[in-house]
Amino acid sequence: MNKNPHIEAVTLRLNQFLEVKGYRRTQERYTILEEIYAKNDHHHFDASELRETLIQKGFHLSMATVYNTLELFVEAGLIKKHQFGGQAASHYERTVGSGQHDHILCLDCGFVKEFCDPRIHTIEKTVSDWFSTDIAYHSLVLYGHCTEELCKNRITKNVN
Amino acid sequence: MNKNPHIEAVTLRLNQFLEVKGYRRTQERYTILEEIYAKNDHHHFDASELRETLIQKGFHLSMATVYNTLELFVEAGLIKKHQFGGQAASHYERTVGSGQHDHILCLDCGFVKEFCDPRIHTIEKTVSDWFSTDIAYHSLVLYGHCTEELCKNRITKNVN
DNA sequence: CTAGATGCAAACAGTTTGCAACGCC
DNA sequence: GGCGTTGCAAACTGTTTGCATCTAG
Numbered sequence: 001m002n003k004n005p006h007i008e009a010v011t012l013r014l015n016q017f018l019e020v021k022g023y024r025r026t027q028e029r030y031t032i033l034e035e036i037y038a039k040n041d042h043h044h045f046d047a048s049e050l051r052e053t054l055i056q057k058g059f060h061l062s063m064a065t066v067y068n069t070l071e072l073f074v075e076a077g078l079i080k081k082h083q084f085g086g087q088a089a090s091h092y093e094r095t096v097g098s099g100q101h102d103h104i105l106c107l108d109c110g111f112v113k114e115f116c117d118p119r120i121h122t123i124e125k126t127v128s129d130w131f132s133t134d135i136a137y138h139s140l141v142l143y144g145h146c147t148e149e150l151c152k153n154r155i156t157k158n159v160n
Numbered sequence: 161m162n163k164n165p166h167i168e169a170v171t172l173r174l175n176q177f178l179e180v181k182g183y184r185r186t187q188e189r190y191t192i193l194e195e196i197y198a199k200n201d202h203h204h205f206d207a208s209e210l211r212e213t214l215i216q217k218g219f220h221l222s223m224a225t226v227y228n229t230l231e232l233f234v235e236a237g238l239i240k241k242h243q244f245g246g247q248a249a250s251h252y253e254r255t256v257g258s259g260q261h262d263h264i265l266c267l268d269c270g271f272v273k274e275f276c277d278p279r280i281h282t283i284e285k286t287v288s289d290w291f292s293t294d295i296a297y298h299s300l301v302l303y304g305h306c307t308e309e310l311c312k313n314r315i316t317k318n319v320n
Numbered sequence: 321c322t323a324g325a326t327g328c329a330a331a332c333a334g335t336t337t338g339c340a341a342c343g344c345c
Numbered sequence: 346g347g348c349g350t351t352g353c354a355a356a357c358t359g360t361t362t363g364c365a366t367c368t369a370g
Contacts (some may be wrong), residue, residue: 024324024369047359062327067360083243086250087335089359104291115287123277127302131264131273135304142287144295184344184349207334222352227335247360249334 006097007037010078013096017076028061032069036079041097042114044082046089084112084141102140109151166257167197170238173256177236188221192229196239201257202274204242206249244272244301262300269311 014033018025035054036045051066070092073079082091084105101114120140128135145151174193178185195214196205207226214221230252233239242251244265261274280300288295305311 022324026325026369028326060327063359064328064361065326068325081246083246086241086243087358090246104287104293104295106293107296113291115290117283117286119279119283123279123300124302126277127264127275128304130275132307133264133266133302133304134307135264135302136267138300138302140283140298140300142284142293142295142298144288144293147292147294182349186344186350188351220352223334224336224353225351228350247333 004037004039004097006094007034010037010096013078014073014076017078023072028065029069029072031059032061032066033073033078036073036092036094037096041094044091044093044112046091048089050092082139102142104142104144106146106151107143108145111146111151164197164199164257166254167194170197170256173238174233174236177238183232188225189229189232191219192221192226193233193238196233196252196254197256201254204251204253204272206251208249210252242299262302264302264304266306266311267303268305271306271311 010033011030014029015025017023018029031054032050035050035057039045047063047066047070050070051061051063054061070079070081074081074092077095079092080095082093082103084091084103098114099116101116102120104113104115105111120138124135124138127133170193171190174189175185177183178189191214192210195210195217199205207223207230210230211221211223211226230239230241234241234252237255239252240255242253242263244251244263258274259276261276262280264273264275265271280298284295284298287293
C-alpha cells in the first residue's frame with residue numbers, strides 16, 4: 001500500500017467524466033488529481049496549498065488553473081468543497097475513499113476531525129418531509145474546544 | 161405589537177455589555193441595534209444591506225462602522241454570524257427572540273428557512289464525548305430543492 | 321487546424337486597516 | 346480633555362475574468 005489505492009479508480013472516473021462532457025485530458029488535470037489522491041484519505045487542503053506543493057515538485061501551474069480544475073473536480077464528484085472559517089480560503093477534500101462524514105473543529109488549535117453519526121440522516125429525512133424539499137446534501141460542523149493536552153493555542157481551557 | 165417586543169431587552173443588554181467592557185455608548189451602536197431588531201424575528205441580512213437601509217432612513221454611517229459594530233454585537237451575543245454560500249457576504253441574524261434553530265436552503269430560489277430538531281443536540285453530545293471536546297456551537301445547513309410550486313429559478317425539478 | 325485550456329495580470333467582492341477627525345465619558 | 350470611535354480610502358485576501366498563447370483531439 002505504498003501507492004494510494006484509489007488513484008486508479010479516480011483516474012478512470014476522470015477519464016469518463018471528461019469523455020462524457022467533451023472536455024480535454026490535459027496534463028494539469030491528471031497531475032492535480034494524482035496529487036490530491038496521493039495524500040492520506042482524510043487530508044484537507046486549499047487552492048494555494050495545492051499549488052505550492054505541485055510547484056515544489058517541479059510542476060508549474062497558475063492559480064487560475066488550480067481553481068478551474070478544482071471546480072471541475074467538484075462537478076465530477078471527485079472532491080468536495082468546504083467553507084469552514086469566516087473569510088478563510090475554501091477547503092477541499094477527497095470524496096473517494098473517505099466515507100460520508102461531518103466535521104468537528106477546535107476553535108483553539110484549528111484542528112479538524114471527522115465523525116459520522118447516522119442520526120443526521122434521520123434529521124434530514126424529517127426536515128425534508130416537513131418542508132417538502134429534496135435534500136441534496138448537508139453541512140454540519142461542530143465548533144468547540146479540545147480538552148486534550150495536545151491542543152496548542154488553548155486559551156479558554158478550564159484546567160484550574 | 162407594533163414595536164418589536166425585544167428592543168427594550170436588547171438595548172438593556174447592550175448597555176450592560178458596553179458598561180462591563182468599558183466601551184462607549186455611541187449613537188451608531190444603538191441605531192444599528194434598533195434597526196436589526198425592528199424587523200421580524202427571523203430576518204437575515206448582510207453588512208451592506210444593513211448600511212443601505214440605514215442610509216435610506218437618513219442615518220449615514222461607513223462600512224467600517226457597520227463591520228465593527230456587527231462584530232461587537234456578535235461578541236455581545238446579540239446577533240449570530242452565518243456563512244452560507246461560497247464567497248458570498250456573511251449573513252447575520254438576531255439571537256434574541258429567535259430560538260435555537262438550524263437552516264435549510266433551497267439551491268434554486270435561494271430561500272432560507274429555519275427548523276429546530278432536538279436530535280442535533282444528541283449528536284453534539286455523542287461527538288463531544290467521543291472526541292473529548294467541549295462543543296461551543298454548531299452549524300447545520302441542509303441544501304436542497306423545493307418541491308413547492310412557489311420556487312422560482314427552479315431548474316432541476318422532477319415534475320414529469 | 322481549432323476549440324478548449326492555460327498563464328498572467330488586472331479586476332473583483334467582501335472585509336480589514338491606518339490615520340485624521342470627532343464625540344462620548 | 347483624552348481616548349475610544351468613526352469615516353474615508355487604501356490595503357488585503359481569496360477568487361474570477363479577459364485575452365493572448367498554447368495544445369489536445
